[in-house]
Every structure is written in C-alpha cells, then in structure tokens.
Amino acid sequence: xxxxxxxxxxEKTFGDKLTLLDTGRCEPVFEVKLADWHDVxxxxxxxxxxxxxxxCNLGGTDTGERLEAHCxxxxxxxxxxxxxxxxxxxxxxxxxxxxxxxxxANWYERxxxxxxxxxxxxxxxxxxxxxxxxxxxxxxxxxxxDAPDFVRFPExxx
Amino acid sequence: xxxxxxxxxxxxxxxxxxxxxxxxxxxxxxxGEKVLKVEPVIGYLHRSIEKICENRTYVQCVxxxxxxxxxxxxxxxxxxxxxxxxxxxxxxxxRAEYLRVIMLELNRxxxxxxxxxxxxxxxxxLTPFLYGLRERxxxxxxxxxxxxxxxxxxxxxxxxxxxxxxxxxxxxxxxAVKIITEKMSDYEGLLNExxxxxxxxxxxxxxxAEDAIAWGVSGPVxxxxxxxxxxxxxxPYSIYDRFDFExxxxxxxxxxxxxxxxxxxxxxxxxxxxxxxxxxxxxEIQPKKKINAITFKPPAGEVYARVENSRGELGTYVVxxxxxxPLRVKMRxxxxxxxxxxxxxxxxxxxxxxxxxxxxxxxxxxxxDR
Numbered sequence: 001x002x003x004x005x006x007x008x009x010x011e012k013t014f015g016d017k018l019t020l021l022d023t024g025r026c027e028p029v030f031e032v033k034l035a036d037w038h039d040v041x042x043x044x045x046x047x048x049x050x051x052x053x054x055x056c057n058l059g060g061t062d063t064g065e066r067l068e069a070h071c072x073x074x075x076x077x078x079x080x081x082x083x084x085x086x087x088x089x090x091x092x093x094x095x096x097x098x099x100x101x102x103x104x105a106n107w108y109e110r111x112x113x114x115x116x117x118x119x120x121x122x123x124x125x126x127x128x129x130x131x132x133x134x135x136x137x138x139x140x141x142x143x144x145x146d147a148p149d150f151v152r153f154p155e156x157x158x
Numbered sequence: 159x160x161x162x163x164x165x166x167x168x169x170x171x172x173x174x175x176x177x178x179x180x181x182x183x184x185x186x187x188x189x190g191e192k193v194l195k196v197e198p199v200i201g202y203l204h205r206s207i208e209k210i211c212e213n214r215t216y217v218q219c220v221x222x223x224x225x226x227x228x229x230x231x232x233x234x235x236x237x238x239x240x241x242x243x244x245x246x247x248x249x250x251x252x253r254a255e256y257l258r259v260i261m262l263e264l265n266r267x268x269x270x271x272x273x274x275x276x277x278x279x280x281x282x283x284l285t286p287f288l289y290g291l292r293e294r295x296x297x298x299x300x301x302x303x304x305x306x307x308x309x310x311x312x313x314x315x316x317x318x319x320x321x322x323x324x325x326x327x328x329x330x331x332x333x334a335v336k337i338i339t340e341k342m343s344d345y346e347g348l349l350n351e352x353x354x355x356x357x358x359x360x361x362x363x364x365x366x367a368e369d370a371i372a373w374g375v376s377g378p379v380x381x382x383x384x385x386x387x388x389x390x391x392x393x394p395y396s397i398y399d400r401f402d403f404e405x406x407x408x409x410x411x412x413x414x415x416x417x418x419x420x421x422x423x424x425x426x427x428x429x430x431x432x433x434x435x436x437x438x439x440x441x442e443i444q445p446k447k448k449i450n451a452i453t454f455k456p457p458a459g460e461v462y463a464r465v466e467n468s469r470g471e472l473g474t475y476v477v478x479x480x481x482x483x484p485l486r487v488k489m490r491x492x493x494x495x496x497x498x499x500x501x502x503x504x505x506x507x508x509x510x511x512x513x514x515x516x517x518x519x520x521x522x523x524x525x526x527d528r
Contacts, residue, residue: 026244026461055374057462057473057490070475070488072462076371076385079392083462104374107498130201130527141209 001049001080003028009049010082014040021085029083037086038096044073044082045101051075052082058098058108060116064143067093067116088118097122115141166194173202177280177513180523182497184512191508196501203527211487216242216316217451219487223474224310226489227525229272232258232265233467235314238487240395241463241476242316246456248449253441254318255397260331260434261301261313262396262465263427267338268297269468270420270427273520274345277417280517281358286348293341296334303327316454318444328435335428335435345421359414363503363515366411373499377470377492379519382419383411389466400437401430413518420468420520455482469493469520491525 001009007020007028017036021029032040044052056072067088074081088095095112097120098105109120110129117139120126128135137148172183181202187195207226211219223234236258243250250258275290298308304323305313313320349355370380380387388405390398406422408415458480464473470492477486496519503515 026459029460053371054376056464056471057475057488059475059488061477061486061488063477063479063485070460070462072473072475074393076387079387081393083460085460102374103372104495104498107494128201130204132201140206 001078006050006080006082010044013047014043018084027081027083029085031085031087034086034088034095038098038101040084041071041098041101050080050082051077053077053102055098055102055104055108056081058105058112060112060118060141062116062141062143066090067118069095069112069118092119093117094119094121096120099123115139117142164190171509171512173199177516179276179516179521182521182523182526184500184516186509186512188509191510193504193507193509193512196504196512198497198500200497200523200526203524205524205528207528208487208489211484213483215452215482216454216456216484217449219484220315221310221312223489224312225524226528227467227469227472227491227493227522228309229522230265230269230467230469230472231310231312232261232314233465233472235312236262236396237463237465237467237472237474238476239314239316240465241461241474242456244461244463245459245476245478246316246454248317248445250318250396251442251445252439253322254443256434256438257319257323257443258314258396259398259401260431260438261304261311261319262467263430263434264297264300264331264334266427266468267424267431268294269520270424271297271338273420273468274417277517277520278349278355280513281355283349283352283355286345289341289345289348293334293338296337300327300331300334303330315449317449318442322443328438331431331435335431338424339428342421342425349417356414358511358514359417359518360412361410362413362507362511363518364411364505365499365503369499369502370411373502374495375470375492375499376495377466377468378419378423379416379470379492379496381406382408382415384409389464389471393464395463395465398430401433403427403429413514416518416520423468453482455480464490467492469522469525470496489528491522491528493519493521493523493525497521497526 018030018032052073052075054074054076058071061068069086071084112118113126114129169186173181183199185197207222223238224231226234271290271294275287278286302308305311365383367384370383386407403426408419456478460477462475473490475488479485
C-alpha cells in the first residue's frame with residue numbers, strides 16, 4: 001500500500017481513536033489516544049488489509065514539555081510501514097504493555113520504564129536493565145534530569 | 159542405597175566469556191548439561207549514546223553512530239544520514255549515492271567474513287578465522303585508503319560522503335572482489351560438508367518464521383528461518399532499486415542455515431559492488447548547498463529511517479525541534495531483538511550448543527547496550 005492509501009485506510013477504520021500528524025516529508029505519523037493504545041495496536045496487527053505483524057521500534061521521547069511514546073510498525077507480508085505516537089500524562093506517565101501483541105516489545109518497554117520512568121501497565125519484569133543494579137539517580141533520558149557529577153556532559157555551545 | 163539426588167541449578171555465563179562477543183551475561187538454569195532456561199543480562203556496555211546525541215549537533219552525531227555498531231559502521235553512518243536527509247529534504251548527488259552503496263556492501267561482506275571466522279572459532283575450528291580475516295583485510299585496506307580509518311569510518315555524512323575515493327581505489331576494489339569471489343569456494347569447502355561442523359550446527363537453535371517475525375528478528379537470522387524480507391528490496395532506500403541482486407532465503411531456521419545464509423549474502427553483495435563500480439558516475443560528492451557542521455538546522459519534525467545491515471534492521475528515530483541539536487535520537491539495532499529472542503531458541507540444547515546458537519546470531523554487544 002502507498003502512503004496515501006495507508007493514511008486514508010487507517011483514518012477511515014479507526015476514526016476518532018487517532019489523528020494524523022503529517023509533515024508530508026516522511027512516513028505517515030498518527031497520534032493515538034492514550035486510552036485506546038492497546039486496542040489500536042491489536043487492531044493494526046489483526047486487520048487483514050494492514051497486517052502490521054512486525055514491531056520495528058518502540059521508545060520514549062521527552063520533548064521538554066511532555067513525555068511521548070513512539071512506535072514504528074511494519075508489515076512483513078505487505079511491505080508497508082506506519083509510525084505511531086502516544087502523548088503520555090506528564091504527572092503520571094503510564095502506557096499499556098503491548099507484549100501480548102508483539103513479544104518483541106518486552107525489552108523496549110523495560111528500557112522506557114528505566115530511562116524515562118514511564119510505567120508499563122501489565123509488564124511483569126520491570127527491573128534494572130541497561131543501568132547498574134544499584135542505580136538510584138533517577139531517569140537519565142528525561143530532559144530535566146540532574147546529572148550526577150560523574151556523568152555530567154561537557155557543555156557544547158555553538 | 160539411596161537414589162541419586164538430581165536438581166536444577168543456576169550458573170552464570172559471562173559477562174567476560176570469550177564466546178559472548180563482548181560483555182553479555184547469560185544466567186542459565188541447568189539440568190546437568192542441558193540448558194532449561196536462559197536469561198540474558200545486558201547493559202555492561204551502556205554508554206548512553208542516545209543521551210550524548212541530544213547534546214551534539216547533527217553532524218557531530220555521525221561519529222557517535224560509528225560506535226553504535228562498530229563492525230558495520232558504514233550502515234550506522236548511513237542510517238543517520240538518511241534520517242537527516244529525510245527531515246531536511248536534502249538531495250544527495252549521484253556519485254555519492256554510488257559510493258555509499260559500494261561502501262555499504264563492502265562493509266556487509268567484511269562483517270559476514272568476520273562472522274565466518276569467529277563463529278567457526280567459537281565452535282572450535284581455528285582455520286576459518288584465518289581465512290575470513292585474511293580477506294576482510296583487503297576490504298579494511300580499501301576503507302583506510304578512502305577515509306583513513308580501519309574501523310569507525312565517519313565516512314557517510316548527511317548530504318553525501320566525506321571525501322572522494324583515491325584513483326587507485328577502483329582497481330584495488332575490483333581485485334578484492336575477484337579474490338573474494340574465488341575464495342568463496344574455499345570457505346564453503348572448509349565448512350559446508352565438514353561432519354563436525356554439521357553435527358554442531360544442523361538442527362540446533364531452531365527459530366520458526368512466525369517467532370522470528372513476532373520477536374522482531376530481522377536480517378540474515380530471519381531469512382534463514384524463511385522470512386523473505388530485506389529492507390533493500392521491500393522498503394528501498396538510496397539507489398538499491400537500480401541493482402540486480404537476489405535475496406537468498408533458507409528455510410530450516412537452524413544455526414547451519416544461518417551460516418549458509420550469510421555466505422549466500424556475501425555473493426549477492428559482491429554482485430552489487432561490481433555493478434556499482436561499473437555504473438559509478440563522475441560528479442560532486444556533497445550537495446550544492448553545503449551542510450555546515452555547526453549551524454545546520456533541519457526543520458522541526460520526526461522521522462524513522464532504516465537500512466538493512468549485516469545484523470538485520472538498523473533504524474533510527476530522530477526528532478528535530480528546529481534547532482541545531484536533535485531533540486531525541488533513538489537507535490534500533492538488529493542484535494537487540496536477536497538476543498531478546500535467544501530464550502526461545504534453546505529448546506533441548508546443551509551448554510555447548512548455546513555457544514553455537516549465540517555465535518550464529520552474530521550479536522554485537524555495543525549495538526545492544528548503546
């Protein structure tokens with residue numbers, strides 16, 4: 001399916017559960033409503049026209065103002081791709097686990113939990129992952145993270 | 159006499175185990191020699207490259223990508239450059255595109271030759287290591303001639319490549335292609351029908367096509383399980399649609415097929431390199447409007463770019479807020495998913511088989527830990 005076909009098909013099928021954020025330069029990006037994330041993810045995999053059976057990537061983003069989760073999906077059978085984005089609640093960032101849909105999400109979700117402090121609902125193994133076992137310095141990928149001296153980055157000003 | 163007491167026990171393999179290709183720790187639950195459960199523990203090489211990228215300008219991120227997956231750093235340069243070019247809508251000159259393809263494919267061959275050597279060494283055959291590294295050297299010399307580096311090349315930059323090839327590159331490259339093509343039969347002759355190699359690899363570490371897709375496994379490992387998916391064909395980037403090559407697929411999904419798969423891919427890459435050398439046009443290697451390393455600001459937006467490297471899908475997600483530094487850079491490497499899927503491949507395997515399976519995945523730990 002071409003980008004335009006995917007755009008119109010997804011908009012038609014999912015209606016108010018997501019909105020198109022299109023810059024025209026890259027692949028179509030949809031913003032999925034937080035409450036519908038798990039349902040939309042499952043439907044995207046099971047829909048016979050789309051068949052997004054392969055999870056390329058899943059991760060968090062801190063824009064400085066809000067926390068987001070981003071997700072890239074591909075279909076091996078149909079050779080097409082889509083980008084998704086979920087805006088999280090800044091006060092209590094939390095996202096439903098999609099491990100039951102794509103087992104590959106397992107480590108990506110652990111990483112989001114550890115580096116961004118995003119709680120993953122329904123994930124049973126949220127334990128130290130990339131950081132040292134005795135890490136107690138917060139979530140380093142957050143923009144407002146106060147780096148301890150031993151990992152402070154030299155400032156680069158241009 | 160009381161019956162022999164048997165129980166499961168847990169042992170630790172790594173992080174400093176020679177066959178873990180870096181520093182990966184595997185917690186094994188054993189029943190005698192049999193592995194019942196394996197739990198990979200990662201993070202020993204976590205350098206927080208993604209965070210460092212947020213504090214650097216776009217061009218300064220390229221060398222950081224080199225260190226993401228150092229065995230095929232050309233692909234890493236490529237994926238970030240692709241992302242920036244998509245964001246800023248930069249047109250890449252024709253000659254630069256051809257040079258990129260030549261370098262990417264040479265790097266893929268070098269990586270698969272390294273795989274050929276170290277995998278055989280993990281299983282106990284030392285000679286293939288000497289063979290594989292001998293021909294890899296030819297390619298590494300070509301890279302050194304072009305960009306001055308034998309590893310971490312920083313060659314493919316947003317907009318083009320960093321410098322043109324020297325005049326002696328093309329004859330040397332053709333010679334290397336010829337030598338490697340001839341040596342392929344040596345590689346195959348050494349291992350393909352070797353009874354010890356077959357006993358150690360055939361039927362070991364089975365991964366089904368469905369599991370491969372569900373666990374996000376890509377590249378040669380997925381194709382050895384019968385998943386006919388290659389980003390160069392299925393989601394073409396650069397100028398791969400101009401070349402005539404095939405995507406080899408094997409169907410048994412075991413260690414032996416993963417080995418055959420990589421050898422078959424070397425042959426296809428050699429074909430692409432030859433075609434690209436033949437078609438290499440004259441011209442510029444950087445876009446007309448040069449990219450300033452400090453002041454370059456792509457317009458705000460987000461993009462996910464991906465390329466096919468020797469370990470599967472290599473992707474990066476870049477968010478720009480319109481300043482000269484990226485707001486977010488997420489790296490996605492093939493090894494991450496391959497290692498994640500390791501626990502489902504160990505059915506009925508012995509501890510020695512685990513080493514063979516791990517080697518067949520061709521995992522690079524810096525790519526996993528970032």
